[in-house]
Amino acid sequence: MHVRKGDTVLVLTGEYAGRRGRVLRVFPKEGRALVEGVNMIKRHTRARRAGEQSRILEKEAPVHVSNLMVICPRCDQPTRVKRKVLEDGSRARACRKCGEML
Ligand SMILES: [Zn+2]
Structure with missing residues (x-):
């Protein structure tokens, strides 16, 4: 895979096309990567303990x-x-x- 954790990448297609972001994690088996601020989804999390808030988390x-x-x-x-x-x-x-080592 050409992408590694810590790389800055450009998104080529989809809703986030043209955006740049830092690679947070890679999943070599799936050929996928997590890019900061790209492909955000909403997770509705429920309070597990007393006093904890249920909320919508974006990740x-x-x-x-x-x-x-x-x-x-x-x-x-x-x-x-x-x-x-x-x-x-x-x-x-x-x-x-430019030949720079990455
Ligand atoms: Zn270069």
């Missing part, structure tokens, strides 16, 4: 990573991600536009 729902593009921290542009294996066997990502 993010995961979006598919195919609808996201990583924004490079150096050139500040949405970019595709180049993946490479380094000599020591570890993997790295790089910006396709």
Whole structure:
């Protein structure tokens, strides 16, 4: 998956198209990610304990990573991600536009 926790991403499609946000969590098995302020849903939570308030909570729902593009921290542009294996066997990502390691 090209998106990682902590990345800033651009949303490409849907209601939130054009919005930028920080990746809060990724779900590699589902190919989805949680992006701050994107795909908000309302959860109606009920008071569980005495004195607790029942309320409507707004929170993010995961979006598919195919609808996201990583924004490079150096050139500040949405970019595709180049993946490479380094000599020591570890993997790295790089910006396709400026070559910056991500
Ligand atoms: Zn770049």
